Amino acid sequence: MPLSPTMVLNAPPRMRSLSPMDSPSEIPSKYWRLVRITASSRISPHLLPTAKTYLAQHLTKGAETATDTAIQAYLLSQWQAAADQITVAEGCLRCYVSNQVEWVCQDLEARFGERYGFTRYELFPFVLDETYPLEPLANSSSETYCSLAADILRSFDPQRASLSTWVTRRVRHHRDLNRFLLQHGVYLVSDWAILNDTSVKQVSKILGEFHGLSPTEVTQAQQLLQSYHGVYRRDRIQQRQAGGGGGCVPPTPEQLQRLAQQLPRALAQKLSEDDLLGQLQALASYLRHYRIHVRGGLVPTESLDRPEIAAVAQGMRAPAPQEDDTAQFLAGFRQVFDQCLQQAIATVIETWLARLQRRQPEKIEPFLKALRLFHCDGLAMGEIARQIGFSQQYQVSRLLKLKALRADIRQHLLQQMCDRTRQLAQAYVDPERLHHLNAQIDAALAERVDSLMATAETEATTQSQHRSQFTVALCRHLDSRR
Known part of the structure; x- marks a missing residue:
């Protein structure tokens, strides 16, 4: 299914071919180096001379310094417009996607692998399933096997995100990959997203029944979450209505100040800005452990990403100091x-x-x-x-x-x-x-x-x-x- 005109970036005019003195060897390899894996899940790069030659013939001199945005815009435009070149342009894009998928797996290993006991090679089989990318997507039917890279390109909308961002998002939300990570105690959702989509009513069950916190601790957690929703969630809704998007990022100092103003005075007086941020992350950690548990994963003994901050008086419990x-x-x-x-x-x-x-x-x-x-x-x-x-x-x-x-x-x-x-x-x-x-x-x-x-x-x-x-x-x- 080819991209619709509204999904294609404003394509540059057709670029001249490289002159004989120009060398195609500096064309970024991520557009002609396909990342595939062996039976033992090791990387086995597959170089595509056809894709490399195509890029050398159609990109201007100095392509080695061209931005990814410019190269991808050109390839997308060729995929859409030039029937005789669609296959190769598409293959170049799928090579790029495979390289980005490899990087996401490496990043997950670097961030969580040592602590949670897995390597990138265990992640590769879930998301590196490309076979040969020089078969156009337009010729494939719903019954035909479709690699993740091909599916990513089919669903890509350059008006909403860059290609690298879209690849990262799709890999991190891959169902089987997430199931594997959950089994190792990793839940790939930020603290702020967890807090954003957990109801105040749920906190009582999760903290009281599952984690065994006291009624006072549960009440303070509910007050904290309610204040968070009143500031952070409201700002997110307004941001989306204004056309903004993106993932949930940490609250700003200004948001933390407004959040503190919505807390009961007795609780707010005990919390500095750093304490408040720490309490939010501590609450998110409890909620994260519960989500991992109900999804059948291994609950870690410590939080995934929160900086440990001593609990305030009568606040939520902190782990052992050592x-x-x-x-x-x-x-x-x-x-x-x-x-x-x-x-x-x-x-x-x-x-x-x-x-x-x-x-x-x-x-x-x-x-x-x-x-x-x-x-x-x-x-x-x-x-x-x-x-x-x-x-x-x-x-x-x-x-x-x-x-x-x-x-x-x-x-x-x-x-x-x-x-x-x-x-x-x-x-x-x-x-x-x-x-x-x-x-x-x-x-x-x-x-x-x-x-x-x-x-x-x-x-x-x-x-x-x-x-x-x-x-x-x-x-x-x-x-x-x-």
Whole structure:
């Protein structure tokens, strides 16, 4: 079923073909690299030369710097208007969708996998079911098998969301994927959405009968939720009526102030803005656990995403302080580690590029391209040599110097993590004890960073299809430079 005219972005005029001197190799690979999985749920990229050639012939010079919006608008317009090119344009879009689906699974693993016991490879079979995307959707009937990528394109409305946002939304709402995540204790709905669609009447049953809270605690929770509805839900309704949309985001400071004004005075006086936010998230955690339970999932021992804040006098119960602090510290540590890894990679790569600029500026583009082809596209050194104009694959190894690159990133990452981890630990350990723990912290961080680098080295030497945390962060930086 082709898109209707109202569903197509304002398409640009037909673009000229690339001249002979233009190279199609810089066309973003996500439009001609199809993400498929093997029988063991490992990623097996399938390159589509037809799609790559099509893009090279129809996009202007400099397509490697074109925005996704512009490229997708062109492909959508060709899908709609050019009968002889519909199949390939559609295939390019379905390649993009498959790459975005892979990223969503990686993101779910990074956020919840370690804590809740699953990997991206367990998620892939639910949503990466593309076979061969060069069969037009318009030719398929309702009885014909339809992959998730094809279904996503059929339902996509560019007037309502970007394609990446629509893919993310569809994956996160996939029925079988959500059933699997529920079995592991993960419920993919934000705290604010849970509070928004829970009635005040339901709170009595959930908190009183299921969680066993006291009548006083239940009453205060109902008052809190009623005030939340009076501010947050009302604002959401007005926003939708005005044509706005999007997911439920955390309440603003202004909304929290109005919410506090609607609470009984005795309760409002006990709550600072941070306390109020914490109480809302604590309430959402109780409601989340109940929803997981009634849907047949494993109820976690701690909240999915709330920062633990001590309960106010006669307020809702807080978990044991020791468990609370440990969970909060580990969550903070993972976030700091991700940030420091991304920063270390950016610092080292930009330093290397600056050195090349001074000594061998002609090697900057081959270096970046080879780095991307090796880590992000998974190509072998011999193929990379051909694509960047080298005669031997050892020249690529000499250009990239991957071992030295990893060593520099390790040094920067370890230095940043030592400082940031001590700052983080100050909230949980008294200064004297923290001083005595310095050596242990340094040793533990060195072990953690060395493990990361060892995994990255193994991945590089074995051409593994598994994308490590190091590789994901490196490719994210390379994508940001485009």
